[in-house]
Amino acid sequence: MTGSTTLMRAEMLEAPLRVREQLTRNADLVRAAGERLRALGPPFAATLARGSSDQAAAFAKVLLETRAGVPVLSHSPSIGSLYHATSPRFAGVPLIAISQSGKSPDLIAAAQDAQAQGAVVVAIVNDAASPLATLADIAIPVHAGAERSVAATKSLIATLVALVHLAAEWSGDAGLRAALATVADRLDTAAAQDWGAAIPLLTGAASLLVLGRGPTLPIAGEAALKLKETSGLHAEAFSVAEVAHGPMTLIGAGDPVLVFAPADAARAGVAERIADFAARGARVIATGPADAVGGATLVLPAAGEADDPVVAAIAELQAFYGLAEHLARARGRDPDQPPHLAKVTRTL
Numbered sequence: 001m002t003g004s005t006t007l008m009r010a011e012m013l014e015a016p017l018r019v020r021e022q023l024t025r026n027a028d029l030v031r032a033a034g035e036r037l038r039a040l041g042p043p044f045a046a047t048l049a050r051g052s053s054d055q056a057a058a059f060a061k062v063l064l065e066t067r068a069g070v071p072v073l074s075h076s077p078s079i080g081s082l083y084h085a086t087s088p089r090f091a092g093v094p095l096i097a098i099s100q101s102g103k104s105p106d107l108i109a110a111a112q113d114a115q116a117q118g119a120v121v122v123a124i125v126n127d128a129a130s131p132l133a134t135l136a137d138i139a140i141p142v143h144a145g146a147e148r149s150v151a152a153t154k155s156l157i158a159t160l161v162a163l164v165h166l167a168a169e170w171s172g173d174a175g176l177r178a179a180l181a182t183v184a185d186r187l188d189t190a191a192a193q194d195w196g197a198a199i200p201l202l203t204g205a206a207s208l209l210v211l212g213r214g215p216t217l218p219i220a221g222e223a224a225l226k227l228k229e230t231s232g233l234h235a236e237a238f239s240v241a242e243v244a245h246g247p248m249t250l251i252g253a254g255d256p257v258l259v260f261a262p263a264d265a266a267r268a269g270v271a272e273r274i275a276d277f278a279a280r281g282a283r284v285i286a287t288g289p290a291d292a293v294g295g296a297t298l299v300l301p302a303a304g305e306a307d308d309p310v311v312a313a314i315a316e317l318q319a320f321y322g323l324a325e326h327l328a329r330a331r332g333r334d335p336d337q338p339p340h341l342a343k344v345t346r347t348l
Contacts, residue, residue, distance in 0.1 A: 007336045008153060008336055018142075019187060022165075023161070026140060031169050038170055042092055045072045046075040047074050048075050052152050055156075055219075058221060059310075062310075063215075068171035068173070070170075077106040080110030086114045093119050093120065095119040095122065097132055099123070100156075102131060122138045124162055149336040150337060161314065168180060186314075193301050195301070197300070198300060202233070202256055205255075207234040209236060210223050210258045211260065212239070213262055214262045215262050215264065219320070221237040230324055231324065232333060240270050244273070251282050256284075261292040263289055285297065285300060287300040
């Protein structure tokens with residue numbers, strides 16, 4: 001995947017460096033945030049986000065529910081921004097608001113509405129001077145630096161790492177803390193992966209299913225969103241477990257399927273599902289543990305199989321961004337300037 005000079009590619013390749021800087025700069029801040037949230041002992045937490053940031057929110061749900069034992073719900077921005085109907089049960093509950101710009105009016109209004117009900121707003125933002133960061137009770141900057149491509153890459157990778165950092169300090173999970181020490185090196189390895197062998201299978205595709213489960217389901221969601229955004233490819237994400245409940249009937253001979261196999265207990269059933277698709281002639285492109293993806297049409301190099309499963313999932317996304325940028329160019333599109341999109345989305 002050489003020869004590209006897009007902003008998307010340049011920014012994607014910055015992610016490992018930005019993550020190293022973030023973990024150093026945020027060490028004391030996130031430790032204090034984790035102590036505060038642990039002392040708070042909330043009955044649940046909530047997330048608030050849109051777009052790619054909402055995939056990060058889904059990742060936070062997996063992290064907090066599996067590592068910290070905290071149930072997490074997704075709080076729709078419209079409940080606060082349009083209906084002004086945030087429940088008083090949010091009193092004392094962390095609301096994790098995730099935004100790269102920190103400027104989206106609906107997220108700001110929803111955070112303010114929840115804060116008025118006593119929610120503890122935790123902002124995960126790239127712009128530490130943004131309105132969302134300013135109003136937050138706890139603001140955690142991801143330190144991704146300026147991002148000029150409309151297609152967010154390094155800022156989302158940095159957001160996922162910030163969420164792992166927060167979950168590790170909140171839960172006191174020693175394994176997760178140890179995994180953080182490996183994440184930047186793993187991202188370096190993932191960024192160097194060449195997934196170009198998938199390009200001939202995807203260049204002419206009209207639609208695509210993207211599958212994941214557990215920590216890789218949000219990765220699949222982000223991949224589907226990026227493929228729509230940068231390649232104009234109608235991609236939809238589903239759980240490996242959920243896809244058999246209807247969507248599977250859409251796939252026939254020659255249709256592509258992209259699978260992000262998880263490295264934890266959620267890999268159960270992945271090999272069987274890949275075999276199901278392969279039996280009907282689908283072109284299955286997969287990455288992840290060898291025992292889960294061996295039946296695929298094309299097995300892409302695993303980006304983080306030996307790591308903690310959440311680090312492995314982030315590494316899969318890092319490797320995918322290289323594929324997405326390459327595919328956009330192969331389909332004659334500019335990933336830096338997708339039609340009809342802007343860097344800051346202003347909805348109410």
